[in-house]
Amino acid sequence: MSSETKQILTTDGIPLEVSLKKAEKKNKIKAFLLVAPLLLFLVITYIFPIGDMFMRSVDDRMVTNMLPKTFKAMEKWENLDELPPEEVYQGFYEDYKLLAENQQHGKLGQRLNKEKNGFNTITKKLFRQIKRKKIDESASLKEQINKLHKRWRDVEYWQAIKRTAPPYTASKYLKGMDMYFAADGSIAQVDEDRRIHRILWLRTLEIAFFVTLFCFFMGYPIAHLLATLPMKYSNLLMICVLLPFWTSLLVRTASWMILLQQQGIVNDFFVMIGLVADDNRPEMMYNKVGTYVAMTQILLPFMVLPLYSVMKTISPSLMRAGKSLGGTPFVAFWKVYFPLTIPGIGAGCLLVFILAIGYYITPALVGGASGTLISNQIAFHMKTTLDWSFASAMGLMLLTGVLVIYWIYNKLVGVDNIKLG
């Protein structure tokens, strides 16, 4: 029984299998064309720019482009513990003269100064000599340059130039972790009292973790109450969760600023019940306390809503069955109800954690110096220091962390299962 004799044909005489495949392909293209506009839009305006952030964060072509002849000549520099040969001096002099003519020499000096302290002084010295035409181009440039300053005779400065040769660098990422490339190219730690970024990363994790924990302990009971109350009451109480959810973030932050100020209502209340003295009101804003309180209230709905949608599907008869089989209410809750809510817990906690780890507005307003997070540092470098490549590097480090959590979230819950409202 061969398959050919059994082949079913459509009315056009084409085998059914082929015809079906054709239709399938057509449907695939149709479905894809519907998604294509948004996908294309996002790829151009969003995904590529994130790639652009990466390019900026590792880009170090400035010096490479400024000193082409130097780096070409440096290929002949074999013994790196000795001063480079005449050709390197020749190349560097020509490159630098060109930069000086185009008024670009200052940038190079500053960049090299970052690589090795004291560079700016000696390049300026060279610049003045070139300007006064004191350098004799027919004589040995190595001797003349070495005579300008003792640092030019120090091989470490030439090694520093060589280190800037590769067009890409990971130094911004190291800086984000309070490390740097030492003179010999190895990775070194920043002095202990200057390790600001590591503190920020740890603080960001700590605040995100505790906010998630607070949200869980506050969100679980009310989600349970909302899911077990009769409809007409739970709908009313649901407003308490949904109204903050829909209200502007800035409005909610503003209300916390009013509540937590020194003459604010929370302090008034503490004074009234005698917890603190009137003349010794604690500062509750512009520190970690403010960040914790405000972020917990702002992110709480994101915990309650996924928990609620899971708890809603748990039949109350399960708890009754647990109790009737001899469990106390606590045992019935712990052994029956709680395990069933774990998907909701996972969804809520990861959602809150992801949102908290990248929080910017609220910490910036109520956090003060001790309550700011890594996002605030990124914004600071974007707007104030204008070190965009460093901001990009820190942003991507944060993004990597978030994507790992997102991946776990996807494995545990599935992105398609995100529920809103």
Next chain:
Amino acid sequence: MALPSYTETRYRIWHYIYIAICTFVFFFLIAPLFVIFPLSFNAEEFLVFSEGMKNLDPDAFSLRWYKDMIYGTKNPWGLAAKNSFIIAIFATIGSIILGTLAALGLSSRHMPYKGLIMATLISPMIVPLIISGVAIFFFMAKAGLAATHTGIVLAHIILGTPFVVITVTATLSGFDHSVTRAAASLGSNPVNTFMKITLPLILPGVISGGLFAFVTSFDEVVVVLFLAGLENTTIPIQMWTGLREQLSPTILAVATCLILLSTLILVTAELLRRRSERLRGINR
């Protein structure tokens, strides 16, 4: 939640503790919003309840800050409100169109690489706003769209579409595809089928996604802070500036208006959700 009469004392106590915890959490969630209300009617300039207000003295209340918000000299709120509404409306329209189309494609069982594409389309919701802000700023600066309304609208479409994709995909999951086939077999072309059959059925999902997109745009401050120039100031930017410099009662008047607006949106979203639940109930 009445307890059965046979409940033991310790569970009775536990039950009251539980109710107390819940009351506290609900209070914690909602009370901060209600502080803004009375203070925005404060006759004085301070952001604390004056003695007069505590005694409910009518003279202690005034509409002064609302007048300042609307008529105040050099006040930025008029321009900010206009910009906010224009940007949010266009961003919502853009998000709805792109998001609904994508959701239709994603719900088709023929869609290739569904998981990967879904993850890409949702990513602006997951990536921290500060990173989105930096990336979008780099793009808009290169495209010459920084400090333009167009740039901000495009940025908000990026941030708003995930919500539309999610809500419309959810609505389509309960969608009975035989009705569109029925329409096609009765001679309707695809566009007509979509407008007359599919769209009315998924409309609750589309509108609630649109509401999310609207609120996202209307409330968005991180990305706008990177993109906006003086001309493109929005309500959130003005609030941000105000809160950073000095908390003035005028901000509270604006905040009160925003709370009223969000109440309106909440009611609409709730009505839509119930309607869509009813519709899906019928489908089953």
